[in-house]
Amino acid sequence: MNNLEIIQASGMEDKSTEFQGENIDSDAIVSEISEALSQLDVNKTRELVTELHPADFADVIENLDHSERKKFLEIIKDDFDPEIFSELEPELLEEVTDLIGRDASAEALSKLDSDVVIEIVEELDEKEQQEIIEALPEENRAEVQAGLSYPEDSVGRLMSKKFVTVPEYWNVGQVIDYLRNQDDLPNDFHVIYVVDPKHRPVQYVLVSRIMRNKRDIKITDISEPCKHLVSPHDDQEEAAYLFRQYGLVSLAAVNEKGRMIGVLTTSDIVEVIEEEHEEDIMRLGGVTSRDFYSAVQKTVFRRFPWLFINMVNAFFAAIIIMHYAESIEAVVALAALSPIVAAVVGNSGAQTLTVSVRAIAKRDITPRNAPRVVFKEMFIGLVNGTMIGALASAVVYAYFRDTNLSLVFGISIMACFAAAGIIGSFIPIMLNKFKIDPAIASSAFVIALTDILSFFVFLGLATSFLINA
Amino acid sequence: MNNLEIIQASGMEDKSTEFQGENIDSDAIVSEISEALSQLDVNKTRELVTELHPADFADVIENLDHSERKKFLEIIKDDFDPEIFSELEPELLEEVTDLIGRDASAEALSKLDSDVVIEIVEELDEKEQQEIIEALPEENRAEVQAGLSYPEDSVGRLMSKKFVTVPEYWNVGQVIDYLRNQDDLPNDFHVIYVVDPKHRPVQYVLVSRIMRNKRDIKITDISEPCKHLVSPHDDQEEAAYLFRQYGLVSLAAVNEKGRMIGVLTTSDIVEVIEEEHEEDIMRLGGVTSRDFYSAVQKTVFRRFPWLFINMVNAFFAAIIIMHYAESIEAVVALAALSPIVAAVVGNSGAQTLTVSVRAIAKRDITPRNAPRVVFKEMFIGLVNGTMIGALASAVVYAYFRDTNLSLVFGISIMACFAAAGIIGSFIPIMLNKFKIDPAIASSAFVIALTDILSFFVFLGLATSFLINA
Structure with a gap:
């Protein structure tokens, strides 16, 4: 409604x-x-x-x-x-x-x-x-x-320099009088910071909490400790993590002496999350940044590098195919079937990659559970590979009536699915370990590897069991 | 630091x-x-x-x-x-x-x-x-x-039933006394709603605004009109849109009589945005929902449908390839080169799709500018297709020393890039028009179409100009 x-x-x-x-x-x-x-x-x-x-x-x-x-x-x-x-x-x-x-x-x-x-x-x-x-x-x-x-993308660029601080020794009444009579305060604020004599944030209190208490209560008695602080040089995503993990409504930024110099609010964080979201999605689609309103010329050049990388990858796969040119001349069905192997294996690798990259971003993959994750993904790949391989194999048999061809086809899919599970999880984990953002770099690697592997395994097995047999 | x-x-x-x-x-x-x-x-x-x-x-x-x-x-x-x-x-x-x-x-x-x-x-x-x-x-x-x-995913499930309301005829002093003496108010709140005698939200005021004003000022004089309201049956994404578009800090939910029954806050919206984010990314990767902590069995079955759809798509492409089996037997290089066309064209289509789906989600594509968007994407495809086509064509010439083959290859890439620009933007726009979520359904369609088109155009042109010529 x-x-x-x-x-x-x-x-x-x-x-x-x-x-x-x-x-x-x-x-x-x-x-x-x-x-x-x-x-x-x-x-x-x-x-x-x-x-x-x-x-x-x-x-x-x-x-x-x-x-x-x-x-x-x-x-x-x-x-x-x-x-x-x-x-x-x-x-x-x-x-x-x-x-x-x-x-x-x-x-x-x-x-x-x-x-x-x-x-x-x-x-x-x-x-x-x-x-x-x-x-x-x-x-x-x-x-x-x-x-x-x-x-760029630091807390310092995002933070507001307008915030309200009060000393530790005030009571609720003094805070209320200060808020009512001081002219140069921000228009709207949700949180008041309690600072020590060196202006370092010690506690914070929601404005509603002040309204709900008697004038003679000490401000420190109704405030919460500032467990989390950021530096203006910290990345904004670090701050966003703290907001989400600890359900913060406000976060103080302090300089190297611990003095409060700015504040982040939930609306700042909504912006950061939106930005991240945009970036993540664009990267997955091979677009370096959102270009909906950009001029055509800019858009063309932004999208070109990803296309170029993929072209190079595709040529590597083509080299494998040319290596088996004689087999294809002998059994031309291989030319039609090998792209199927590459397509489904690539999809399976992309699924694993998506889940792994997100898990890394959410800090769910740790050195401790990484081997378990890779093993699980391999196993999932093996199971789905067996099902997809069996189905695909049946279709090929129905069309070509060739038992060996359909078996080689099905087994290749199964084996490559398991490998794609390893590739799709291991590569982002490794990139992350070497401080390379897995969201940017993984996808090109994974596609290249699953493609090359698919053509190599299928055409290789076919050559051994169908042509040279 | x-x-x-x-x-x-x-x-x-x-x-x-x-x-x-x-x-x-x-x-x-x-x-x-x-x-x-x-x-x-x-x-x-x-x-x-x-x-x-x-x-x-x-x-x-x-x-x-x-x-x-x-x-x-x-x-x-x-x-x-x-x-x-x-x-x-x-x-x-x-x-x-x-x-x-x-x-x-x-x-x-x-x-x-x-x-x-x-x-x-x-x-x-x-x-x-x-x-x-x-x-x-x-x-x-x-x-x-x-x-x-x-x-599911409605405002009604998300909203908190704890909020603070005051009548229109109160002044700041009365509000302060009420807040201080009433026992059953929520612990923390940022906004107070001014309601009419039928308990319909008319205005809202930030708590800090109340603290900053004298006791005898009328509450309605320092409050803002409630321009936006939601029903508990509305989708949570509708509410998230209002928060983002209008920078809200709080949004009242009203029943069919206009009576206030709940409130949404920025932290609720952070959750909604996170959920959306998760969903969008998973869908792009062909995973129906995040399954990092799911049991293997569940994960396998959740990922299977997408793999199955892609297998079916891949078989359609294979049918096209088999249709040109004779050409491939004559020029086996076609078997190695056609997957390259499909790969780069598919990538270009995915780029267009990503930008278009996001633009639809952000309500940037309207019936009025849709034709312009499709045309722009076609043009970008044509330009990038010309560059990638020329490069790829040069590589093929260097390897095979065959002018006609490299020309057919390059021109196919160029033409299919332009088509991929149309396909990648037109399909999500159409799906959206028929109320089908383009984020879920577009990708399978676009991949299937760009694959089939790539094989058809390249092998078709090759047959006409290389084999039958």
């Missing part, structure tokens, strides 16, 4: 303006804007987007084509909500900042928190990044440059 | 016990426990795990092998922290509840919130689920059964 139905069922129609944000049909809006633009109707265009949430506004910009986007931004650039920048797909940021202009972009960005600005400008190319940063007001510029000095 | 180094650098060694939770080396602990178990040293075993966070405790249980796990749970089952249940991999829940016993499991579960219990028992098989639910105390039982009455 969608929200509209809820409203109708409950007789809340009169309040429907409050629910305007829900169920935005951005495709319909884009069509209307597109029409208004083609009629050069400036007022209609403005009107169509005035009520939009920045996230929906960004969707509209993304879904217009290049020339429409240009006209559209020309019309709305004077009241461009800076929040839209943080919602735009990174691939479109350069185009949009170009169209709006460097100074206007910098002015808009100066209204955002520095961690958000960092997230945006780090996506721009070096030249544009410098131009925008130089156009920022001085205080923002320093903060943004400080953030960018941390490595 | 890890936390230990931070502590040392800052001279905080004296406080190191507060940081015990960080950098748990669960592999080392598992080894020690394993040793203690083999020596039947009950006290040592207990001692090793007393200080562990439930999440780390669950990791230990996961990493023991079956017989160790049995001994281990026998020893610690009397002081089994119920939180461990919610941290365990779903595949191990049945084993663990069996080992601990139905009544002990139910007693432990009764200490958790009903939404957490639902998450756990929904993973058990029907019989065990019923047994555990019946063993729960009456009040928990009703709540759990109510939650389970909502569909």
